[in-house]
Amino acid sequence: MQGKYRFCFGPWNLSEGQDPYGPPTRPVQSFDWKLEQLSKAGFDAMMFHDDDAVPDIDNKSRAQIMKEARALKRKLDNAGVEAEIVAPRLWFSPMTIDGGYTSNDPKCRRYAIERSLTCIDIANEIDGKLIVLWLAREGSYIRESKNGRRSVEFLVEAINKMLAHDKKIRIAIEPKPNEPMDHAYIPTIGHAIALASLTIDPTRVGALIESAHAILAGLDPADEIDFACACGKLWSLHLNDQNGLKFDQDKPFGSNNLRVAFNQIRALERNGYGKNGEFVAFDVHPFRTTKVEHWMQHLVNSRRTFLRLLEKARAFDEKKAQALIADRNYQDLDQMVLDHLMGR
Numbered sequence: 149m150q151g152k153y154r155f156c157f158g159p160w161n162l163s164e165g166q167d168p169y170g171p172p173t174r175p176v177q178s179f180d181w182k183l184e185q186l187s188k189a190g191f192d193a194m195m196f197h198d199d200d201a202v203p204d205i206d207n208k209s210r211a212q213i214m215k216e217a218r219a220l221k222r223k224l225d226n227a228g229v230e231a232e233i234v235a236p237r238l239w240f241s242p243m244t245i246d247g248g249y250t251s252n253d254p255k256c257r258r259y260a261i262e263r264s265l266t267c268i269d270i271a272n273e274i275d276g277k278l279i280v281l282w283l284a285r286e287g288s289y290i291r292e293s294k295n296g297r298r299s300v301e302f303l304v305e306a307i308n309k310m311l312a313h314d315k316k317i318r319i320a321i322e323p324k325p326n327e328p329m330d331h332a333y334i335p336t337i338g339h340a341i342a343l344a345s346l347t348i349d350p351t352r353v354g355a356l357i358e359s360a361h362a363i364l365a366g367l368d369p370a371d372e373i374d375f376a377c378a379c380g381k382l383w384s385l386h387l388n389d390q391n392g393l394k395f396d397q398d399k400p401f402g403s404n405n406l407r408v409a410f411n412q413i414r415a416l417e418r419n420g421y422g423k424n425g426e427f428v429a430f431d432v433h434p435f436r437t438t439k440v441e442h443w444m445q446h447l448v449n450s451r452r453t454f455l456r457l458l459e460k461a462r463a464f465d466e467k468k469a470q471a472l473i474a475d476r477n478y479q480d481l482d483q484m485v486l487d488h489l490m491g492r
């Protein structure tokens with residue numbers, strides 16, 4: 149039996165079109181509207197930041213936060229939607245201007261850890277399976293401003309506090325090499341897994357791969373998937389696309405390079421991704437030009453491309469490919485892939 153995939157996205161993937169140069173191009177929509185779109189389009193789960201789950205989290209009491217998390221859980225149950233992950237948003241607050249866990253200011257580091265522990269409590273309340281750490285501001289703009297060795301130790305210390313706070317919670321690190329930082333401390337899956345090995349419970353620390361982030365690191369996302377899976381560490385996935393080394397574009401999956409997308413699916417297939425309940429998430433954004441009535445298309449289209457490329461991956465003539473490989477005829481293997489993708 150070939151595996152079935154389950155799909156999800158986050159409320160931020162129905163973004164309103166703002167960029168550093170201009171305001172929103174679509175009206176702000178409520179969370180309930182976003183949940184309704186997700187469920188109507190037949191996605192299985194939703195991803196959350198802690199403050200997607202409980203807005204304005206820093207200005208609420210603990211009791212209020214937990215009450216709102218419980219209300220969200222009821223809402224999700226009614227919609228038949230699971231919570232896939234919860235991620236502490238450690239890049240918005242004035243307390244994280246210089247980073248969260250690796251800030252030079254001990255008060256700010258404490259804030260980041262406290263907020264992460266609250267995020268874990270919210271995840272438990274809404275039955276989120278995984279905590280995701282996108283370490284947005286853990287890096288430097290100015291190399292001399294931070295001590296890289298000490299920063300790694302701060303990251304380990306923060307993750308250890310999370311692991312100790314909850315004996316069951318699992319953490320997936322989402323690496324990205326740059327943006328918003330010049331250089332991030334955890335730029336690749338190899339770094340994420342190495343960091344996991346330094347913690348008090350490496351078995352509960354894994355990774356999340358995002359296609360665009362791998363491409364921004366100059367890597368092939370399929371190789372990143374294989375590496376993470378060979379280590380038993382691929383616990384979540386953000387598929388999207390990226391046109392070269394520029395700002396993080398979060399384009400629809402396969403939009404820029406179908407072959408790179410095809411190879412990611414081949415990697416997922418050979419590793420049995422999803423067999424342990426992992427989801428395929430699309431961390432994609434609508435183009436700024438997108439009209440309100442087309443607001444879901446980047447998500448629906450990403451899933452469509454995924455499923456069509458899945459058919460392609462399953463229909464690939466492995467025997468013929470193996471014969472070409474045995475003959476070291478990579479020239480024809482190359483063309484065979486192109487013909488297959490072009491429909492012949």
Ligand code: GLO
Binds near residue numbers: 280322324358396
């Ligand atoms: C940005 C990241 C971001 C994370 C999300 C979940 O580059 O991809 O979208 O995936 O905040 O942690």
Ligand code: MG
Binds near residue numbers: 386431
């Ligand atoms: Mg992402």
